[in-house]
Amino acid sequence: MGRTATRRSKKINVVYADHLKEIIDLRRWLSKYGWSNVTKLKLAKFPDTDRGVMSSKRFKKGDTIIAIPLDLMITYKTVSKGLTEILSLSDVSLEIHDLLTLFLVTERCKEQSLWSEYINSLPQNSPPLPWLASPEELNSYPADLQIISERKRKNLEESLYRTKRSIKKHPDCVLDEDLFKWGYVLVNTRAVYIHPDFVRITNENMNDALADEPTMALCPFLDMFNHHFQALTESEVVYREGQWFYQLKTLTGTNKYDQIFISYGAHDNIKLLMEYGFFLADNKLDTVKFGLEEVLKIAGVNVDSRQYKFIKDHNFDNSEDLYIGYEGISFNLKAVLFVICNAEVKNFNYVVFGNFPDDFLKYLPQYTKKLLFYKKSSF
Secondary structure (H helix, E strand, O other): OEEEEEEOOEEEEEEEOOOOHHHHHHHHHHHHOOOOOOOOEEEEEEOOOEEEEEEOOOEOOOOEEEEEEHHHOEOHHHHHHHOOOOOOHHHOOOOHHHHHHHHHHHHHHOOOOOOHHHHHHOOOOOOOOHHHOOHHHHHOOOHHHHHHHHHHHHHHHHHHHHHHHHOOOOOHHHHOHHHHHHHHHHHHHHOEEOOHHHHHHOOOOOOOOOOOOOOEEEOOOHHHOEEOOOOOEEEEEEEEOOEEEEEEEEOOOEOOOOEOEEOOOOOOHHHHHHHHOOOOOOOOOOEEEOOHHHHHHHHOOOOOHHHHHHHHHOOOOOHHHOEEEOOEEOHHHHHHHHHHHOOOOOOHHHHHOOOOOHHHHHHHHHHHHHHHHHHHHHO
16 A cells, blocks of 8 residues: 655655554554554655654654553563473573573464464564575675674574573474574564663562573564664663553654664674674765784785784784774774884884874875775675
8 A cells, every 4th residue: 555645845655564464463462462552653665674664743852752561572571481381490591592582482383372463473484694594605705704604603503502402391393493593583683672680670580590681672563663873762661550661762853754763783784784684875884894814915914923912912903993984994904004014113002002104194095995995806
């Protein structure tokens, strides 16, 4: 169904997406258990992001966009109650990601579940994340993406291993590795942050068996919002009218019929692609990262023990800090380039933590271009 909404003199084409059965069922379920859509949120298809969230009202700075009853969120409290038949939390040491995954999988396998409407609104197949590709495809990736992919796949395998060892009753669905992967990836891409102190306060039976902090939770409908790096929102848990709500406020305001974005974090495109399966063409947080060995190879130089020791001692070889971004070349990468290209300098500390010489800064753009062209060719 397509409609055209007019705001001022600007026409905005909006194709609503609330007519799907799973979304209608989700709304009814949310309303039945206490969600009031007072902010008139709607799902719509947008040219650049496909499905997203909009509102038929304008939000001012500080307005609440959405408030979901905490009882309709899947938190540590939810899973600790829902998994008692197959898991003794006092006897295991699982991470919150493991528990949320196990809960999703077991609830999906039930013929009747309180959470069926929410689970049916989720993608029924694992999102096509790069690190889930076949071994042949992974081998064609650049080296840095291969490293990230291997780490992500290992995390998934370790989560499945921990979970299988911990459950005392083995429903068939829990042993289905594809189904577990589905749940694991959905938790990874859709979970929101919730403060662990609040989880402990509202859960009297909280035990210390959890291997990490219970900071992850699944929030129906809120996980429909798309990401943008410029989105400024604030989440908080509030108590009113006899119940707790997880609510989201806008710190900037939005116009009627505009897509409402939230921020998944200060992520560059590699992070967005590997974690969520998309990238932003205008992502001002985007960076191109390099490993120390790559920099040495591109520069075509050999370093002596003194140069190498200086780089290691000051942690300049951390690939997370060796990058080129919209603001230019990072300090660490600039320092590495200076050290490897100026073996004759006696006191690296004096220059690196003081002022780089003009002749080095003059040639720095050429170094930068060389690095970028290398990375472009590798991709």
